[in-house]
């Protein structure tokens with residue numbers, strides 16, 4: 648079976664065709680522009696291909712409540728033109744197939760749980776630390792939805808004692824995204840993240856905030872694996888700092904071997920590498936196909 652997959656990012660769109668093994672057989676990508684223009688490119692890509700379902704992992708916030716009149720819409724994004732855009736509706740007008748529709752990070756979480764670093768587990772968290780911070784939550788074999796979808800990138804943080812940076816989140820100032828996403832690093836240190844030396848204090852402060860968020864998430868959700876992706880996590884020195892920070896924060900209270908002894912295989916890179924997003928969209932499509 649072939650599945651259409653769309654990884655809809657704020658910077659670029661990736662479209663592809665995958666199969667039940669999570670293999671990507673064909674793919675293309677293009678920059679995210681105005682919604683009509685971008686969707687025209689998506690439709691053009693899929694129009695002469697065959698597939699049994701389409702999975703979409705989208706930047707957000709998005710409406711994922713099937714009972715809502717605006718189900719399938721992009722909601723409050725500051726991205727010009729996209730707020731209030733009926734993304735799923737635009738696809739449905741062209742392709743009459745079952746649709747999987749979720750956030751980009753929920754897609755990545757289910758992709759990792761199906762074929763990647765959390766394969767065989769029935770829970771995991773997927774964080775992306777990039778232009779923003781997003782968190783996908785997979786628990787008891789399902790993606791977590793409630794009022795809307797989790798927005799764990801905006802959890803509040805306790806300040807690092809040597810950090811007086813105000814934070815850059817337009818909603819919260821010093822939430823996790825406001826303190827630790829790529830643009831926060833750049834605003835705090837006046838250079839882009841990849842230009843900072845590996846032994847710069849920036850990384851200790853960066854890891855301090857990420858470890859805090861992870862510690863709270865572990866206490867709240869008890870995930871069996873935590874996967875960290877996104878541009879900022881291309882800095883490998885962050886992993887040991889974050890792992891040590893989590894152990895320090897939890898202080899032995901969560902007495903699981905994964906944390907106390909084997910944290911190197913508990914907080915990990917995406918098993919699907921940069922393919923996590925697109926493979927995740929395939930996984931969403933497969934689930935939609937099986938439920939239809």
Ligand SMILES: Nc1ncnc2c1ncn2[C@@H]1O[C@H](COP(=O)(O)OP(=O)(O)OP(=O)(O)O)[C@@H](O)[C@H]1O
Nearest residue numbers: 656658775777778779829830840841877878879881
């Ligand atoms: N090697 C690196 N080291 C540190 N920061 C980096 C590195 N590469 C990219 N970044 C930062 O990560 C951010 C881009 O993140 P990413 O590559 O995940 O893209 P994105 O898809 O736009 O992000 P998002 O997932 O939030 O939509 C930028 O702020 C950039 O400065």
Ligand SMILES: [Zn+2]
Nearest residue numbers: 801816819822
């Ligand atoms: Zn915020």
